[in-house]
Amino acid sequence: MRSPILSFLATRVPLDKLGVRSMMEHKSVPVHSLSWGYYTGGLTMLFLVIQIATGLLLLFYYQPTVTDANLSVEYITNNVSTGALLRNMHTWSSSAMVLFALIHLLATFAMKAFDKPRELTWLSGVCLLIVTFAFAFTGYLLPWNQLAVNATKVVFQAIDAVGQYLPGSLAQLPHFLRETFQGEAALGQSTLSRFYALHVVILPFALTAILAFHLIAVQLHGMSQGVDKPSERTEKFVPIFFLKDLSVWTSAFLILAVVSLTVPFDSFLSFPLLRPYNALQATPPGIKPEWYFYFLYYPLELLPFWLVLLGTFVAVSLLVLAPWIFRSTSRRTLQVMALCASAYLFTITVFGQQIYDLLKKQ
Amino acid sequence: MVNSTTDRRTFIRAVVVTLSGAFLLVAGAADKIFRFFFGPRLSRQDESKLMKARLQRLKEAETQRALDLERQESDYILVAALSQLSPSEGKYFIDYEMRPALAFLGSDGLPNLLSAKCTHLGCTVGNIAEEGKILCPCHISYFDIKSGQPNLGSPAKLPLPHVAWVLKNRSGEIVAMRTSDGETHGTTSGAALNDCDVYISKSEVQSLS
Numbered sequence: 001m002r003s004p005i006l007s008f009l010a011t012r013v014p015l016d017k018l019g020v021r022s023m024m025e026h027k028s029v030p031v032h033s034l035s036w037g038y039y040t041g042g043l044t045m046l047f048l049v050i051q052i053a054t055g056l057l058l059l060f061y062y063q064p065t066v067t068d069a070n071l072s073v074e075y076i077t078n079n080v081s082t083g084a085l086l087r088n089m090h091t092w093s094s095s096a097m098v099l100f101a102l103i104h105l106l107a108t109f110a111m112k113a114f115d116k117p118r119e120l121t122w123l124s125g126v127c128l129l130i131v132t133f134a135f136a137f138t139g140y141l142l143p144w145n146q147l148a149v150n151a152t153k154v155v156f157q158a159i160d161a162v163g164q165y166l167p168g169s170l171a172q173l174p175h176f177l178r179e180t181f182q183g184e185a186a187l188g189q190s191t192l193s194r195f196y197a198l199h200v201v202i203l204p205f206a207l208t209a210i211l212a213f214h215l216i217a218v219q220l221h222g223m224s225q226g227v228d229k230p231s232e233r234t235e236k237f238v239p240i241f242f243l244k245d246l247s248v249w250t251s252a253f254l255i256l257a258v259v260s261l262t263v264p265f266d267s268f269l270s271f272p273l274l275r276p277y278n279a280l281q282a283t284p285p286g287i288k289p290e291w292y293f294y295f296l297y298y299p300l301e302l303l304p305f306w307l308v309l310l311g312t313f314v315a316v317s318l319l320v321l322a323p324w325i326f327r328s329t330s331r332r333t334l335q336v337m338a339l340c341a342s343a344y345l346f347t348i349t350v351f352g353q354q355i356y357d358l359l360k361k362q
Numbered sequence: 363m364v365n366s367t368t369d370r371r372t373f374i375r376a377v378v379v380t381l382s383g384a385f386l387l388v389a390g391a392a393d394k395i396f397r398f399f400f401g402p403r404l405s406r407q408d409e410s411k412l413m414k415a416r417l418q419r420l421k422e423a424e425t426q427r428a429l430d431l432e433r434q435e436s437d438y439i440l441v442a443a444l445s446q447l448s449p450s451e452g453k454y455f456i457d458y459e460m461r462p463a464l465a466f467l468g469s470d471g472l473p474n475l476l477s478a479k480c481t482h483l484g485c486t487v488g489n490i491a492e493e494g495k496i497l498c499p500c501h502i503s504y505f506d507i508k509s510g511q512p513n514l515g516s517p518a519k520l521p522l523p524h525v526a527w528v529l530k531n532r533s534g535e536i537v538a539m540r541t542s543d544g545e546t547h548g549t550t551s552g553a554a555l556n557d558c559d560v561y562i563s564k565s566e567v568q569s570l571s
Contacts, residue, residue: 067423280455
């Protein structure tokens with residue numbers, strides 16, 4: 001007799017169904033009002049591929065030392081053929097990847113795609129989102145300018161501050177983590193080397209492994225039905241949906257190329273933020289994380305730290321335990337929840353500064 | 363009825379146009395890829411400019427490393443000559459924990475040293491004191507340089523800690539000192555202070571030498 005763990009895994013990872021031919025022949029995509037959600041995972045992956053390609057090319061010229069990092073980034077931008085375009089594409093594409101990863105998460109949540117037997121697919125997706133944020137955070141430091149180093153300092157300080165809310169010896173854990181990632185007394189070469197290793201070796205390995213599991217799980221279970229009443233209309237994944245996917249990817253790539261050619265990503269930042277980091281200078285005004293961290297940044301600015309910490313803990317727990325907490329929740333309720341989360345993310349990202357100014361004046 | 367001749371012609375035209383487009387695209391991309399890997403060939407002027415910038419960054423790194431080493435090996439670190447300190451413009455220095463700090467001249471004519479690491483989220487505060495207050499521009503906290511206290515309603519809740527100092531004369535004798543709890547000992551006024559330098563010490567000095 002099988003142990004409960006083995007039968008749980010056998011249902012979630014039915015390896016006996018693993019056959020490329022059968023998957024190509026049988027995989028189909030339901031057609032309904034939320035069908036657009038099926039494109040979001042593919043789009044996230046497209047931007048990941050662009051990140052890998054542009055990142056590999058940037059590696060040819062980037063030098064991960066505190067003396068040369070900023071200079072090598074300037075060299076790439078000003079002297080290397082297509083260097084500015086590559087940097088632009090890498091940065092814009094990272095934003096697009098995070099955006100579509102978030103949309104993918106919200107869409108799959110609204111479609112209850114985490115329902116049995118897809119719990120592990122969902123969990124691996126949540127892990128992928130965390131890894132994506134880790135990529136964004138570690139990549140932010142690499143240009144070694146005022147913005148990069150000071151923003152990293154702020155995050156480290158916030159990590160340190162978590163310790164005061166933890167019991168007993170656990171209180172030392174955030175401090176220990178911060179020191180491990182920082183590597184020396186102040187942000188310096190050890191920190192840059194660690195972030196570089198994480199960004200170009202460790203996180204890519206982690207992402208590849210989790211993504212492989214995620215994709216295999218998607219292939220094994222097929223597309224989730226997405227709506228309460230199973231759709232009667234379906235279309236074959238190969239070739240119909242795949243061709244549609246290709247046309248969406250082509251359009252997305254063209255939009256990214258045009259944006260990267262015409263809008264330098266740093267044109268929204270004031271010059272002092274982009275100057276090489278100097279430890280003996282005041283932090284220039286305007287230090288902010290990338291837009292995709294605003295959902296955490298503005299609450300940190302406006303609310304007590306413990307409240308934001310508690311909110312983050314609850315949100316992450318809900319995401320991780322969603323397959324079990326929302327097992328019997330209707331798709332209608334899940335859609336309302338996803339809409340509320342989207343409204344929050346949109347409002348705080350687009351109007352965060354205005355809300356901050358308004359509340360701080362009172 | 364389908365005209366097979368027109369149809370063939372349209373097909374051939376489409377193939378030729380597509381292949382031409384693809385050829386131009388591949389040629390353009392190949393040119394860019396080749397130039398990318400071949401690397402830029404800079405003019406002598408640009409090359410010199412780049413080398414000077416590299417040298418400058420290396421010197422800055424050397425200074426940073428020297429600071430690291432000094433903090434490992436020296437019991438005292440020179441901050442500045444007392445005569446160089448100003449009541450309104452702080453001099454940045456790095457403390458023993460490699461954190462930024464500021465040295466002002468206090469209203470009593472003695473050094474006033476305090477941490478420049480904002481107690482809110484760790485940004486480096488500005489060094490220009492307006493009406494006795496310095497600004498952390500990250501999230502707008504004003505700190506009183508005398509007490510270190512942040513203004514009411516600022517994101518920072520804790521004061522900037524003061525840093526202990528010692529004053530040494532040219533012969534290396536300790537003339538005056540201030541401990542981290544704010545107590546001052548030794549000669550605190552007069553001509554004896556004129557030639558003094560301000561230091562921070564690795565372990566707190568308990569008594570005057």
